[in-house]
Amino acid sequence: MLSDKVIERLSLYHCILQDCLNAGEEFISSAQIALLLKVDDSQVRKDIALCAVQGRAKIGYNALDLKLAIEHLLGFKNNKRIFIVGAGNLGFALSKYDDFKDYGLDVVALFDNDPLKFGMKVNNKEVYDIQKLPKLSEQMGVETVILTVPRSKAQEVTDFLVKSNIHYIWNFTQSVLKVPPNVSVHYENLISHFLLLKN
């Protein structure tokens, strides 16, 4: 099991490798990566060792090999189907965020409780009545949601999702959710991330 920090760093190395390949560069050194991220070179080498890719002295790592190894280690190529619950501004923006697709993350539908939104299409994804979620979740084999409802509705909607066999909630609301032990929540607490910027 990889630590949170290792996953975050490997994801950033992956971005660097993609930029490197886009620029037509075949090799990259740990020192170059370390410099870009302002982290320690030895840390970068330690992380890369997890990918079982060998570097060559004075040349560095083959960027494509390392990129593929990170994708394998982090499971980028595993298809991950996901629902967005809450078809507001943020829900719409995330459904249009095409970068997700490069990582196997596939938003297949949106849900809301506002009848005016039912049937709307955003980026080829349809907005459904949230009452249809349990059935569609079963049919499509989706057990992961992005939660972007208003804070005041977050727990009520979560209770409904738990009953509907959703097991993973990526929570973009500012509410801390009560869930049973078999449900995981990841808090996308944007405010705390902003604070990290100035820390």
Added chain:
Amino acid sequence: MLSDKVIERLSLYHCILQDCLNAGEEFISSAQIALLLKVDDSQVRKDIALCAVQGRAKIGYNALDLKLAIEHLLGFKNNKRIFIVGAGNLGFALSKYDDFKDYGLDVVALFDNDPLKFGMKVNNKEVYDIQKLPKLSEQMGVETVILTVPRSKAQEVTDFLVKSNIHYIWNFTQSVLKVPPNVSVHYENLISHFLLLKN
């Protein structure tokens, strides 16, 4: 200086305290907080000790006192003016994200290079020609931006921001940015956060 993890946890305690106060509850124990976040009770007590708020045996902490202490420690009440660079879907969504205001985070303007967007207003914030950013940054004393431009433009725009005396970049693009030592970047790498959900 607080560690990243402490800042993230304190921000989540703050959310819990707000929910608690909204529900009319005056006191909360570290065990209740620990249970909600599925972390260790001793960890919660250690974090709260940083806020210099005393709990009472069998009653817990006064929720309002603790909430105010966290706000003070994390600087929530300091007004933080910020620009959004890139008036696309995500830029618009973040400019409409009113939760930011509760934490002193004030989006004052958006910038883009598309003339069709100049003068548009989103949530009472105007979209300006990015060429006007250096002057407005100086006039308004803003040195922090949310970067939501396309990945392929991220470095070029960053170079321009650095020349325009921007010192903090909250980077929502999937690009790793080259910046001089006096500029900080926080990577909002949504993909790695998604991976944490299933880890």
